[in-house]
Amino acid sequence: MISWSELWLFALPAWLCWLAAALISLSGGWRRTVYLLMLGGLMIFGTYIALMWLSLERPPLRTMGETRLWYSFFLPLVGLMIYSRWHYRWILLFSTLLSGVFICINLMKPEIHSKLMMPALQSPWFAPHVIVYMFAYALMGASVLMSVWMLCRRRDEMAAIDNLTRVGLSFITVGMLFGALWAKEAWGTYWSWDPKETWAAATWLCYLVYVHLRRSRPAEVQPALLWQVFCFLCLQMCWWGINYLPSAQGVSVHTYGG
Amino acid sequence: MKSKSWGTTEGILVCCGIVAAGGLLQWLAGPVRWELMSRPVNGIVLAAMLACILLMHLLCGRVRVFRWMSSLQAGIPAIATCALLTILMGVTRQVPSEHIPTEPIGITAMLSFWPFVLAYVWLMLLVGMVCMTRLSHPAWRNVPFLLNHLGIFLALVAGTLGNADMQRLYMTVEEGKAERLAVDAKHRRHEMPITVELHDFSMVEKPTMSFLSDVTVQTRSGISVRDTIRVNKPLSVGGWKIYQYSYNEEKGNLSEYSVFELVYDPWLPLVYCGIFMMLAGAVCLFIKNKW
Numbered sequence: 001m002i003s004w005s006e007l008w009l010f011a012l013p014a015w016l017c018w019l020a021a022a023l024i025s026l027s028g029g030w031r032r033t034v035y036l037l038m039l040g041g042l043m044i045f046g047t048y049i050a051l052m053w054l055s056l057e058r059p060p061l062r063t064m065g066e067t068r069l070w071y072s073f074f075l076p077l078v079g080l081m082i083y084s085r086w087h088y089r090w091i092l093l094f095s096t097l098l099s100g101v102f103i104c105i106n107l108m109k110p111e112i113h114s115k116l117m118m119p120a121l122q123s124p125w126f127a128p129h130v131i132v133y134m135f136a137y138a139l140m141g142a143s144v145l146m147s148v149w150m151l152c153r154r155r156d157e158m159a160a161i162d163n164l165t166r167v168g169l170s171f172i173t174v175g176m177l178f179g180a181l182w183a184k185e186a187w188g189t190y191w192s193w194d195p196k197e198t199w200a201a202a203t204w205l206c207y208l209v210y211v212h213l214r215r216s217r218p219a220e221v222q223p224a225l226l227w228q229v230f231c232f233l234c235l236q237m238c239w240w241g242i243n244y245l246p247s248a249q250g251v252s253v254h255t256y257g258g
Numbered sequence: 259m260k261s262k263s264w265g266t267t268e269g270i271l272v273c274c275g276i277v278a279a280g281g282l283l284q285w286l287a288g289p290v291r292w293e294l295m296s297r298p299v300n301g302i303v304l305a306a307m308l309a310c311i312l313l314m315h316l317l318c319g320r321v322r323v324f325r326w327m328s329s330l331q332a333g334i335p336a337i338a339t340c341a342l343l344t345i346l347m348g349v350t351r352q353v354p355s356e357h358i359p360t361e362p363i364g365i366t367a368m369l370s371f372w373p374f375v376l377a378y379v380w381l382m383l384l385v386g387m388v389c390m391t392r393l394s395h396p397a398w399r400n401v402p403f404l405l406n407h408l409g410i411f412l413a414l415v416a417g418t419l420g421n422a423d424m425q426r427l428y429m430t431v432e433e434g435k436a437e438r439l440a441v442d443a444k445h446r447r448h449e450m451p452i453t454v455e456l457h458d459f460s461m462v463e464k465p466t467m468s469f470l471s472d473v474t475v476q477t478r479s480g481i482s483v484r485d486t487i488r489v490n491k492p493l494s495v496g497g498w499k500i501y502q503y504s505y506n507e508e509k510g511n512l513s514e515y516s517v518f519e520l521v522y523d524p525w526l527p528l529v530y531c532g533i534f535m536m537l538a539g540a541v542c543l544f545i546k547n548k549w
Binding site: 123166167169170171173174177180181185186187188189190191193195198199201202205206208209212213215216234237242245246247248 | 330331333334337338340341344345347348349350351352368369417424426489490491492499501519521529533536537539540541543544546
């Protein structure tokens with residue numbers, strides 16, 4: 001029987017593997033070692049999730065803490081996929097650090113795990129919907145950081161920004177559509193223009209403008225970078241800004257206990 | 259004299275024109291009345307829209323503006339206009355659906371605000387045109403493009419037009435009794451083509467909180483289904499989907515009645531088709547190495 005108190009026994013070695021892989025990839029070291037360390041870490045962390053699954057006798061997808069386990073697992077995994085595709089050296093460090101944040105939250109706030117989720121959240125759609133969105137947020141975060149860097153230093157990283165945005169957009173699309181399919185199962189409508197949904201649509205459209213603009217006028221870098229920052233501001237509004245937006249108070253179904 | 263072909267400036271001007279025309283319509287005719295869109299009007303509108311797109315596509319060779327409509331120069335201002343109007347919707351407090359706006363302009367009921375509706379119609383026309391252009395030169399490399407663009411066209415157009423045909427009714431059933439009357443959002447009573455009999459309502463707290471209704475549903479054609487309805491697990495019978503909606507919250511587990519939401523949505527298969535095309539398109543977007 002395994003419980004949350006054994007998390008660090010698995011999370012620490014896994015995270016150290018990822019960190020080692022990230023540092024080796026950053027220094028341009030041996031690619032095979034990077035892959036082995038990343039996969040090793042994923043296997044250790046995956047073993048913990050599998051053991052939790054067996055011990056709970058249900059998939060660990062119900063509480064916020066349990067979903068954070070999956071973020072911590074998926075972040076390095078998708079980081080590795082992007083690394084193998086485009087060989088960005090920094091992506092592994094980025095995903096490892098973000099994964100570390102979620103592991104730390106789970107280690108430090110164990111009381112959250114016992115809390116029950118309200119019935120509407122008890123759906124197989126919940127974890128994919130949130131995990132996909134979280135990864136999209138992470139990709140768009142990386143992309144806007146590079147955009148600001150380019151605006152300040154005039155370096156040419158446009159190809160990387162475009163790739164990250166395109167992959168991020170595909171994740172945002174999937175997250176949004178999973179949300180629609182889930183809403184249909186839970187409430188009977190796939191889209192009800194709740195404030196969170198309205199901002200999700202606005203953000204999605206803004207990123208669509210970006211990808212079409214890059215195709216239409218690839219030489220005009222400055223306006224594209226500024227638009228990238230605007231898109232990210234919309235994304236922030238969608239993610240947490242609406243909790244403070246007067247027009248969204250008391251009408252959103254996306255405000256389950258903060 | 260050779261006239262200059264249309265570009266981004268014209269794209270922006272057309273969008274401004276559409277918003278202005280929408281504003282005028284709003285002022286003269288009031289908010290969009292979506293309830294007029296119900297069967298068969300929505301089917302006719304869809305057929306007219308598709309015919310319009312096909313006709314414009316066939317005239318592409320002769321009319322330069324129609325060719326321009328499937329260009330990025332026309333598309334980008336259209337997406338941006340929709341984005342800005344959607345942001346405007348996000349920052350204004352919206353009235354519940356089917357309510358009248360609380361201010362004279364109409365932006366608190368954005369879904370019935372003519373400039374908003376027309377901007378999306380324009381965008382969908384352009385998406386339809388660009389799909390026709392790609393379809394007229396079939397090639398495997400066009401598949402991801404078509405999945406994304408036809409997908410959003412189908413999901414948005416079918417979702418919007420089908421909305422007026424969608425019926426959402428609420429049925430309160432007492433334990434041990436069968437019910438065939440339901441009320442709509444405006445508290446009008448409707449006799450339903452199905453009967454719902456509630457055997458037992460219960461609330462379980464372990465392992466996770468959930469509300470269960472043990473029911474038997476009968477259709478006029480004599481089909482009878484016994485099943486448990488709970489949150490996130492609706493029951494589909496005879497074209498209707500039955501959702502667990504509410505119960506006597508003061509009594510909890512001892513609630514002697516259960517409230518169900520009954521949803522009938524005949525356009526749903528088209529919307530789902532669009533959604534799954536977009537999902538496949540998103541996977542293609544992820545895999546694609548360069549654009």
